Amino acid sequence: MKSLEKLVRNGVLDINAWPTGKPIEEVQADLGLESLALMATNENPLGPSPKAVEAIQAESHKVNRYPQGPCTYLKRKVAAKLGIGEEMITFSNGADNCLRIIGYTFLNSGDEVVVGHPSFPVYGFVARVMGAVPVEVPLSNHIHDLKAMAEKIGPPTKLVFVCNPNNPTGTIVKRAELDAFVKALPDHVVLILDEAYFEFVDDEEYPNALDYIKEGRNVVALRTFSKLYGIAGLRIGYTLASPELTSVMERVREPFPVSRVAEAAAFGAVDDDEFKSKVLANNEESKKFLYAQFDRLGLTYPRTHANFMFVDLKIDAKKAAQSLLEQGYLIRPGTLWKHPTFARITFGTMEENRGFVTALAKVLGR
Numbered sequence: 001m002k003s004l005e006k007l008v009r010n011g012v013l014d015i016n017a018w019p020t021g022k023p024i025e026e027v028q029a030d031l032g033l034e035s036l037a038l039m040a041t042n043e044n045p046l047g048p049s050p051k052a053v054e055a056i057q058a059e060s061h062k063v064n065r066y067p068q069g070p071c072t073y074l075k076r077k078v079a080a081k082l083g084i085g086e087e088m089i090t091f092s093n094g095a096d097n098c099l100r101i102i103g104y105t106f107l108n109s110g111d112e113v114v115v116g117h118p119s120f121p122v123y124g125f126v127a128r129v130m131g132a133v134p135v136e137v138p139l140s141n142h143i144h145d146l147k148a149m150a151e152k153i154g155p156p157t158k159l160v161f162v163c164n165p166n167n168p169t170g171t172i173v174k175r176a177e178l179d180a181f182v183k184a185l186p187d188h189v190v191l192i193l194d195e196a197y198f199e200f201v202d203d204e205e206y207p208n209a210l211d212y213i214k215e216g217r218n219v220v221a222l223r224t225f226s227k228l229y230g231i232a233g234l235r236i237g238y239t240l241a242s243p244e245l246t247s248v249m250e251r252v253r254e255p256f257p258v259s260r261v262a263e264a265a266a267f268g269a270v271d272d273d274e275f276k277s278k279v280l281a282n283n284e285e286s287k288k289f290l291y292a293q294f295d296r297l298g299l300t301y302p303r304t305h306a307n308f309m310f311v312d313l314k315i316d317a318k319k320a321a322q323s324l325l326e327q328g329y330l331i332r333p334g335t336l337w338k339h340p341t342f343a344r345i346t347f348g349t350m351e352e353n354r355g356f357v358t359a360l361a362k363v364l365g366r
């Protein structure tokens with residue numbers, strides 16, 4: 001280790017590698033499972049948008065050529081849909097990579113980054129990679145506690161992350177509260193509003209980050225094609241921000257961050273209204289079904305606005321997840337977020353949801 005300390009940047013040895021398990025196919029083969037329902041990573045259970053698949057096939061013949069770095073065609077289309085200028089969008093290989101761009105653009109070593117807990121762990125990861133210091137603020141009643149977060153903002157603060165809806169709880173902060181929070185932000189702070197699950201929210205009081213951006217606030221929004229559009233495996237997401245903030249993020253992004261295939265797929269998917277309606281209908285049906293089933297099983301949960309739920313199983317969730325896996329259902333225990341009796345469950349197809357509930361009832365001895 002001593003020689004590594006001399007080689008690598010300060011702080012790198014304090015970072016843990018991102019936890020990853022065995023390939024899914026191997027897990028399934030080792031357990032001899034005929035099928036495995038993937039309900040752990042908030043993907044789209046209905047597959048990719050068919051329009052994306054068509055576009056991928058057409059583009060596959062052109063992959064000897066580099067992509068066009070800024071994704072100009074896609075940018076035009078998304079900008080027109082959102083009613084904003086193209087100079088307010090930056091595409092990259094997944095919202096995860098947009099978070100890296102945000103880190104490279106804004107964070108100096110020693111800066112503080114205010115994050116909710118439990119929330120999306122990549123915020124703290126990016127902060128640590130940049131030598132910045134994550135300051136965790138516990139959620140209140142499973143919702144971002146904006147008052148407590150505001151109290152942690154001081155001269156060393158550079159970024160504040162609000163995940164809305166929050167991963168893993170599925171909860172949202174409402175417009176009136178966020179309006180007041182944004183208005184009170186000091187000039188040296190940038191608010192990152194992670195809207196990876198934006199399209200799933202159906203609540204009149206849900207704030208849209210674009211409203212703050214249009215007002216000229218220091219706000220960067222994150223969106224992705226991984227969830228609603230079902231192309232997580234292609235890796236494409238984007239930031240929305242003022243032209244000024246976008247222009248500085250454009251300086252630090254990779255030259256060709258999005259593959260030709262990913263850009264083409266997103267270009268196709270974005271117009272696939274039929275697929276979007278199906279996904280949203282499945283999501284609503286799943287939510288209603290799981291609320292009713294969890295109620296029946298006496299389990300508690302915050303109400304969700306996303307494609308997953310955070311449920312208190314009231315037993316050791318790691319053990320429960322293992323038993324569920326052995327029955328063909330992969331879920332994410334709350335251990336990662338220091339919530340050992342909770343689990344995050346991604347909505348499946350209705351068939352998967354029903355099978356999951358039967359398996360869960362067995363684990364709970366009901």
Ligand SMILES: Cc1ncc(COP(=O)(O)O)c(C=O)c1O
Nearest residue numbers: 094095096120167196224226237
């Ligand atoms: C809150 C949140 N932000 C960002 C991401 C990353 O999305 P992407 O697949 O575009 O990298 C995820 C993925 O699960 C997420 O849950």
